[in-house]
Amino acid sequence: DQQVKQNSPSLSVQxxxxxxxxxxxxxxxxxxxxxxxxxxxEGPTFLISISSIKDxxxxxxxxxxxxxxxKHLSLHIVPxxxxxxxxxxxxxxxxxxxKLIFGQGTTLQVKP
Amino acid sequence: EAGVVQSPRYKIIEKKxxxxxxxxxxxxxxxxxxxxxxLGQGPELLIRYENEEAVDDxxxxxxxxxxxRLKGVDSTLKIQPxxxxxxxxxxxxxxxxxxxxxxxxxxxxxxxxx
Numbered sequence: 001d002q003q004v005k006q007n008s009p010s011l012s013v014q015x016x017x018x019x020x021x022x023x024x025x026x027x028x029x030x031x032x033x034x035x036x037x038x039x040x041x042e043g044p045t046f047l048i049s050i051s052s053i054k055d056x057x058x059x060x061x062x063x064x065x066x067x068x069x070x071k072h073l074s075l076h077i078v079p080x081x082x083x084x085x086x087x088x089x090x091x092x093x094x095x096x097x098x099k100l101i102f103g104q105g106t107t108l109q110v111k112p
Numbered sequence: 113e114a115g116v117v118q119s120p121r122y123k124i125i126e127k128k129x130x131x132x133x134x135x136x137x138x139x140x141x142x143x144x145x146x147x148x149x150x151l152g153q154g155p156e157l158l159i160r161y162e163n164e165e166a167v168d169d170x171x172x173x174x175x176x177x178x179x180x181r182l183k184g185v186d187s188t189l190k191i192q193p194x195x196x197x198x199x200x201x202x203x204x205x206x207x208x209x210x211x212x213x214x215x216x217x218x219x220x221x222x223x224x225x226x
Contacts, residue, residue, distance in 0.1 A: 004154075009152075032213055041219065043203055043205070043219050044155065044217045046214045046215070049213060089154050089155075097168070098143060100155075102155050104153050104154050105152075
C-alpha cells in the first residue's frame, strides 16, 4: 500500500518558467512533509518541509503548499533553472518518529 | 563539515554470497538510518538507530539482514545470503538530536546480485 504517491514520473519545463511537482498521501496521521532532491550517484538532499499546521512554506525559489482536506502537497519552483534538473521525492512522517515514507519520485528536466 | 560516508560505492556479488555495507554518519548525529531504494522507487526505511539502540527495525528482513552500531557511531548493514531481489541502492542517513526531520543522506551503495 503506497501511502505517499507521486503520480507523475517525469516533468519537463523551460528555464525561467514555473515547475510544479505534486504529491498525494493517504494516511491522515501524517503531520510533517518534506521534499528531497536527488542528483545521479548522490544521496537525496533535504530541500524544504512543512508542518501540517501550515498550508504554505516558502524558501527562496521554492514553495511548498499543503492541502490537508485533499491530502495533497505540491512543490513550486520559480523560476526554474537548469541546475534544478534532478529527481524530487516527497516524504511524510507522523509524530516525532523520524520515520519518513517516501513517494516514488518525479524526474524534473529544466531545458535551457 | 564532512557528510555521511558510505563504502563501498558499488558492489557486485553472486547470489547466496554475503555482503556488508559500512556507514559513518555526520559527527554529532546520534540517529542513524539505513534505507533501501529499489529502481524507480523512493527510499524505504530498513532500520533506525538512536545511539547504539535499534529503535525501529520493523522493516528489516531479519532472516537474512542484520545491522549493528556498536559504539553509537559507525554502522554496518549485512546481508547473508544475498538474493537476486536484494539488488538496490542502500542508503545511510543521519540526523541530529534536535533536527530529526532533516536527515542527511550518504551517496549510497549500489548492490548488484547476479
